[in-house]
Amino acid sequence: MHEVSDEIRTTAQPPGPEPSADAWAALLAPRLAQFAAVARSEHVTRAAQQLGMPQPTLSRALARLEADLGVTLFARQGRTVRLTRAGVAFRGAVERALAEVERAAESVRLEADPGGGRVAFGFLHTLGPETVPGLLRAFRVDHPRVRFQLVQTWGEAMLERLRAGGLDLCLTSPLPDEPGLVVRRLDEQRLRLVVPAGHRLAGRRRVRLAEVAGDPFVTLEAGYGLRRITDALCEEAGFAPRVAFEGEEAETLRGLVAAGLGVSLLPPPAVPRPGVTELDVLGQRAVREIGVAWLDGQADAPPVAAFKRFLLSRKGRLLPDPRH
Numbered sequence: 001m002h003e004v005s006d007e008i009r010t011t012a013q014p015p016g017p018e019p020s021a022d023a024w025a026a027l028l029a030p031r032l033a034q035f036a037a038v039a040r041s042e043h044v045t046r047a048a049q050q051l052g053m054p055q056p057t058l059s060r061a062l063a064r065l066e067a068d069l070g071v072t073l074f075a076r077q078g079r080t081v082r083l084t085r086a087g088v089a090f091r092g093a094v095e096r097a098l099a100e101v102e103r104a105a106e107s108v109r110l111e112a113d114p115g116g117g118r119v120a121f122g123f124l125h126t127l128g129p130e131t132v133p134g135l136l137r138a139f140r141v142d143h144p145r146v147r148f149q150l151v152q153t154w155g156e157a158m159l160e161r162l163r164a165g166g167l168d169l170c171l172t173s174p175l176p177d178e179p180g181l182v183v184r185r186l187d188e189q190r191l192r193l194v195v196p197a198g199h200r201l202a203g204r205r206r207v208r209l210a211e212v213a214g215d216p217f218v219t220l221e222a223g224y225g226l227r228r229i230t231d232a233l234c235e236e237a238g239f240a241p242r243v244a245f246e247g248e249e250a251e252t253l254r255g256l257v258a259a260g261l262g263v264s265l266l267p268p269p270a271v272p273r274p275g276v277t278e279l280d281v282l283g284q285r286a287v288r289e290i291g292v293a294w295l296d297g298q299a300d301a302p303p304v305a306a307f308k309r310f311l312l313s314r315k316g317r318l319l320p321d322p323r324h
Helices: 021-041 044-051 055-069 085-111 131-139 155-163 225-236 250-258 302-313
Strands: 074-077 080-083 118-123 147-152 169-172 181-190 192-196 206-208 216-220 242-247 264-266 276-282 287-295
Touching (some): 118 155, 155 181, 181 302, 225 264, 242 250, 250 276, 287 302
Antiparallel strands (some): 181 287, 192 264, 192 276
């Protein structure tokens, strides 16, 4: 005679409104691992032992699961149970769901690993060729197992990703001043007036920006931080730049200047570009400030906290020496 507590009974439920997707998840989630354990062992008592719970409690949980679903998941055969057709279909979905939860938990655990983990790090295109690789190389000397998700884009798009939680930290310019963000200035980068090699001012070392008031400019598109700085410096010099070409990347602008299509205000290149001359700007503070930003009040995982400390320790020496 079988133990009454080993039986899996289905209790008829009165009809009612169909639960929403969220309600189903809340209702079923605690019982999925229990169902999977019984399905694998095909024995309630053994499954209860594996789960570390009383066998009658497991039997009642499975009976409630069947009642909530309105289907029979198990059929008894002696002291064992077997899955019904509905049970087989449900088991496949349950195993996939539990595997996905396990992968997510493992991913979160790894990201919190003090010696490893992942940092989602954003930076401007102009910092990509030299500055960021140098920073990552120096950081990984002491943190070789930390992984990075790198996002290289323009300032406002990067800040949007930061606000949405898609980034942990970002290097940006100009420095944003808005609620919800913490920003720390790290360094500044001198901007130079870039002119074609055959330009009338190419033989000079320093010029005033007003001297190119009549020249066509090649600039980044509106909305880019460097474009805002360019517009502000030209306004300070007494003119609005006559924009002939707009682009999305500084080295493309240098190529346009080399082709004789205009002049541009740009940070120093990683590698000198033939066909252009780079001139210091007189009478104005032609620089862009670069800083690190993160969400205010956000709890940092250990690898993020470590990289943040590293960046802050580089204040005043974030950028490579342009005189190399």
